Amino acid sequence: MPDHFYRFRPTSALLDGYHELENQEIYFPTLNELNDPLEGFKDVVWRGDRIVWRNLFRHYLLCLTRTVSLVAFLGKEFTPKNAGNLVYETDIDLPVAPIREIYGRACNAFFNHEAADPLLNNLSETRKAVRRDELTYYLRLIHFSILTTVVEFFEDNGLKLMKSTSGMAELSAEVMATVPEILRLHSLADDDAKVLFFITENITQQLALIHELNNPVPEDRRSWLFIAHDFPTYYVTALERLLYPEWHAACFVTDPTNAAMWGHYGDGHQGMCLKFRGKPNNTGGAGLDLYKATSWGGNNHVGYSYVAHPFEPIRYTSEFPEIDFFESLGRLPKPKLKNFWYAGQNGELSDVATTLFSDEAKWREEYWRKFFSIYRTKLPQWSYENEHRIILSSSLENLESKEVRKLKYRFEDLAGIVFGLKTSTESKIAAMRIIERKCVESRRTDFEFWQAHYSHRTRQIELARLGLIKIDPGVVAATT
Template sequence: MTDREQAKPSLDNGNFLFRFRSAKALLDDDDNGGFQELEKQAIYFAKPEQLNDPMEGLSDAFWDGDDVLWENFFKHYALALISYALKWLLHEPDEIQKAKVDAWLTAEDLPTDMFRNLYREFCSDLSSAIEARELAQILGRRTLPLRRERLINLLFLVHQAAVPSLFLILKKHRLVDFELPPEAADTKPVKTTLECWEEIASAPSKIDMPVEEQLEVLSSITNRVSHQLDLGVLTRIGSIDEGHKLLALISRFPEMYVDAFSRDLHFNPWRVACFSRRCTNASMWGTYGSEHRGAALIFRTEQREGEHYFRIKGMAGTADSGADLKVHNVEYGKRPPPLDSFNVIGRLPLHKLKTTWMVTEDGRASTRLSEMTDDLDAWRTRYWNHAFKRVSWKHFDWEHEEERRLVASSVLADDPAPEALTYDFSQLEGLVFGMRMSSEDKLRTASIVEKKCRATGRTDFRFFQAYYSPSKGEMDIAELGLLKFDIGK
C-alpha cells in the first residue's frame, strides 16, 4: 500500500475542485449527444454569453476623461459609425446581427484612401454639427464621471445629429440614394442634458440616494423608454427583419458602441470553466448534475505561495506541456467591480493608443496618458488585476455555489479555447456518483476509470457516493472503499 493510500487527503482541505456533469456529457459520444469528457479528459471552457448568468463579465465601467479624451471619443464614435454603416448597407435584413461594431478600429486600420477620405469628411462634419470641442470641454469639467446608462443616453442624442450627417455624405459619394432630414442635426439637446446633469450633481440632494445613482436611474429610464419605442416600431413594420435592420443603425447603435468599447478595447476575449469548492449542495446537483443523475469530478490542484493552480493543455499560445492556470475564487457582491474605462484600454499598441485616444491632431496630450506611461509595469499589474476581478465577480444571488473558476485568455488569439482543453489523468482525484445516477452509468464510469488506471498504473483513484444523511439532516458523501481495481491482472 502506498503512502498516498494510507493517508488520503481530506476533500475539505481547499486543495480540490468539484465539477458537476451529466452522465451524457461524461460518457456518451457525439452521435448520442455527449462529449466523452471522462474518456477524453476534457474540460470545456465556455464563453461569457454561454453561461447561465447574463451578468457574467459585467463591470461597473465609468468614463472619466479630460477634454482631449472626449474630443477623441467623438472622433472614434464617428469612425465606428461610418465603418458599421458601410457593413449595414451590405448585409441583408435577416443577417444584420452579423454586422458588428468594431471599437478596436483606428484610422490607420481603414483599408483604402476612399474609406479614409469618407471618414475624415464625416468626422469633420459631425464635429462641426455637434460642436465637439465645446462638448469635450464641458465633459472634461464635469463633476461626476459618466457610467454606462448616462453615456448611452448622451450618445443617443449625439446620434440624432450623426446619422443625418452621415447619410448626406454617403449620398454625396453615391453610396446611397436617399438622405435624412438635416434639421434633425441639433446639438442643443446634448448641451441641455449635460447642463442638467451638472446642475443635479452640484445641488444638495433631496432624496436618500447618491447623486450619481440618481443620474443613472434617470438615464436608465430614458433608455428603457427608447427600447419600448423600438418595440412599437417593430409592431408597425411589415417585416420584422427590416425593422431590426433599421433600428440597429438608427436607434441601437449608441448602446452597441458602448458595449463594443468594453468588449474590444479593455481586455482580451476569455472563456471560463466553472467548479465548486464542495459537492454536498443539493441545489448544485439539481442544477448542474442532471437532477442528481450525473457525477461530480474531483480535481486536485497544486498550491504555490498561497495560491492554487491547475494545469491544462490545448489553450492558444501555450506549449504542448500545457499551462498552469490560477484558480480564482468568485467574489460575490451587490455590484461588479468599478472600471476606469479610459485607463484600461489595453488591447491597442501604445502608438495607436496615443494617436487615437491620448493625443489630439494638434498635439495636445491627455493628462491620463502619464498615468500609464510613467510606470508601465505598475499599470500592467493594475490592468491584469482589473481583468481577473471582472471575470470572477458574481451577484450575491449565486453565493450558494461557492464557485471557483479557471480563466482561459490569450493575447495571441481572439478565441483562447475554441475546443475543449485537456488535463492529465493524475489530476483527477476521483468521482462522486449522484444520488440518482443509474447503476448502468456507474458501471460505464468505473469501466473507463479502470482502463485509465491500468494504463497509468494508478491504484489510488477514489469513488464516492452522494446520499442524504439523516443524522446531519443534509446531503453528504461516503467513500466507496471496496470499489478498487487490481491492476496487476
C-alpha cells in the same frame, strides 16, 4: 486551501455526448453559457480631458461610418456580428478609398456644429464619472445628426442608401438644438441625473419594442433598424472589448454535498461530480495542470505543454471593480493609443497618456489586479456555491472555437468520481469502464468511487465511499 476540488457535470458531457471523461477534458464555456447574467460585469466609467472625449466621438463616427458601409454592401445579410471588430479600428485602418474622405467630412461637420463644444466642455471640465446609461444618452442625442451627415456624404459619392434623409435631418436638427439646455438641466440635477439617464434609456427601449410590435420590420430593413436605433447601445457595449482580453471560466466547488449545486449543475442529481487533487503552488493556494498553447514558432507552429492553472476563490460582493475606460485600453497597441486615442489636434498628448506612460510598470500591475477582480466577483446571492474557478485566457489562440476551449488534464490528478442520487446504473458502469481502462494503462490502484445519498441522521446529502469496488489488474470487481 482545500486539498480537493469538485466539478459537477451532466453524464451527457462526461460520456456519450462530449466524451469529457474519456478525453480527460475540461470545457471552458463562454460567459454567455454561464448562468449568471452579470458574469464578468465591469463598472466602466468614462472620465477624462477634452482630448480623449473628442477622440471618443471621432471613434463613434468611424464605427458608425464603417457600419453604414457594411449594411450598404451586405444588405439583409448584415448582422451586428459583422460590425463586431470595428471597435478595434482607428483612422489608420481606413482604406484609401471614398470612405476615408466621408469619415473626414463627417468629423468636420460634427465638430463644427454649435452643439459639439458644449458637449465636450460638459464632459471634460467637470471630470465627472460618466457611466453606460449617461454615455448612451449623449450618443443618442447626436446619433441622428451624425447618421444623416454620413448617409448624405455616401450619396455624394454615388451610393443612394435612403429614399430621403429630410425627415431624419429635421429630427436631428431639433435634437441638436436642445443639447446645451439639456446639459444645463442635467448639471443642476446632479446625482438625480443618473436616475434620469436610466429612465430615459428604459423608455427608449420600451418605445422601440412597441413600435416593432405594431409595425413589424421587414427583413430587408432590419439592418437599418439596427443602425437607426440600436447602434448607440451596441457601441457602448462593444467598447468594453478594448479593455481586457477574452476569458473563460471552468467552475469548481469544495463541497460536493450541496443539494442545490447537484440540482443546478449535476443534471438534477443524475450527473456526476469529478474529484480533482489540488496541486500546491508558491502563493499558498492550489492549482491544476492543463495542456495548452505556450509558444508560437515558425510556419504557424504552436507549442503545447502542461501549465499550472490556479484555483481562484470567488469573492461574493455587490461592489464590482470600477474600471476607468480611458486608463484601461489594454488591448490596443501603443501606436493606436498615442496616435489616436491620446492624441490632440496639435500633436499634444492627453493627461491620461502622461499618467499611464510615466510609470508603465505600476499601470500594468493595477491593470491586471482589476482584471483578476473582474472574473473573481459575483453577487452575494451566489455565495452558497462557494465557488473556485480556473481561468482560460490566451493571446496565442483564437478562443472562439469550442475545441480550443477543451483543455486536457493529467489522469493522475483525477482522484475520484462521485455519483449523484439519481445517476443511472448504465452511466455508472460506463464511467467505471473508462476509469478501469485508464487505471490499467497508468497502473493506478488508488482511484475512488463515491455515492451521494440522503442521510436521515444529518438530514442532508452525504457521500459514501464505494470501498468494495476496486480496480485490480484490468478488472473492476466487487471484493469482500
